[in-house]
Amino acid sequence: MKNLWQHYQETFLLLGGVVIGGIIGAVVGPKATILQPFGELFLNLMYMILIPLIFFSITSAVGAMGNKARLGKILSATVLVFLGTAAIATLIGYCGVRLFPLIQPGDVAALKATMGHVQAEQSNIPILQRLVELFTVDDFTKLLSKSNMMAMIVFSLFVGIATSASGARGEAFRQFLQSGNAVVLKVVHYIMKYAPIGLACYFASVVGSLGSQIVGGYLRAFVLYLALAAIYFFIVLTAYAAIAGGRGGVRNYWRHVSVPAITAIATSSSAASIPANLTAAKAMGLPDDIVDTVIPLGANIHKDGSAIGGVFKVAFLFLLFGRDITSPMNMLLIIAGGFFVGAVMGAVPVGGMIAETLIVTMFGFPTNAIPLILVISTIIDVPATLLNSTGNLASSMVVARLVEGRQAQQGPSGQGNATPDNPSAH
Secondary structure: OHHHHHHHHHHHHHHHHHHHHHHHHHHHHHHHHHHHHHHHHHHHHHHHHHHHHHHHHHHHHHHOOOOHHHHHHHHHHHHHHHHHHHHHHHHHHHHHHHHOOOOOHHHHHHHHHHHOOOOOOOOOOOHHHHHHHHHOOOOHHHHHOHHHHHHHHHHHHHHHHHHHHOHHHHHHHHHHHHHHHHHHHHHHHHHHHHHHHHHHHHHHHHHHHHHHHHOHHHHHHHHHHHHHHHHHHHHHHHHHHHHHHHHHHHHHHHHHOHHHHHHHHHHOOOOOOHHHHHHHHHHOOOOHHHHHHHHHHHHHHOOHHHHHHHHHHHHHHHHHOOOOOOOHHHHHHHHHHHHHHHHOHHHOOOHHHHHHHHHHHHOOOOHHHHHHHHHHHHHOHHHHHHHHHHHHHHHHHHHHHHHHHHHOOOOOOOOOOOOOOOOOOO
16 A cells, blocks of 8 residues: 555545545535636646746757657657547547437527527638748747747757757757756646645636536537547557557556646646646656657647547537538548647637637638537537547657657666656656
């Protein structure tokens, strides 16, 4: 029992905080939002360290690479894994909505009546302009905002590549980046001490305010998404771990996935889960350069849970407006829509209902249907974030296997990169 506590102390504390918070939210209801500031304190601390964490983790990893071929191999393997897993997620999502339609005939009239009483914020920014704003900013100071994380990742990659290419002249800067990365990880370690309390308060607020939204016509979508999320989390991600490292890989994955999973559930934020994912991946023994590249990048452009949710939103609208989701052409459109949301729009901040607006305009639906699918985004946010976060951890294992072959870490028996200061290293 003592060894069990030593190995999983942080997991038990985080899980206990989430359970207690959930109970408080369910019992107290909306009044639990009084605890929200204490939860936001934890999130703000994580967001505060997020930009330095992304910068130092990526630049130190890439800057230390003397082999440019290895960097290219890591990036190409990452793109391949991200696209492949997103495609699998969308297929699973389509199978779910095909077997269990989200809308019954009696729901259509009520939902269309609702459309007459809602207005949605619209955005007229062209898609190409969105992509420019996604990957770049017009002022350096804007890189310091979590709203521009993708631009920060691009900048960090450039700095890392330039550091690596500078050779001996860049050695001092390279050492600075590595020292900075160590200091930032120490700060993350300190912040995680407050995590059980912060997560308990935040989750209490979420459950207390969200409970009323999970009733009514959207209950069917919520239950179906939970079922698909369970299949993906327990079966598909386990299969990825097995592909990466066999039985040892599966044991290694499930030993370390709990903290990132709990963090994702409690915060509903892929960004806030980056530190937990980085810590867990390194404790698993995965190479630092792979982890520091895959995890931050994945949190922005690789969201399997969002891909499944995208399929739900497109299928919901197809059914609402009487389009046959079983025809081959519509099947491809629904899958493509989900893939677009998970693999492309996952990098775009959700503010302003950008993803929902693009889905509606892409398929020619009226814009006042946007709030109807925005409700789906709200009620599936927690399980979707769970899949987004833990899917990146599993993907980092597969990338390591593609890059290093059988030499990739396959179980907790390896030396790995864990240190005594690593909260998940035991």
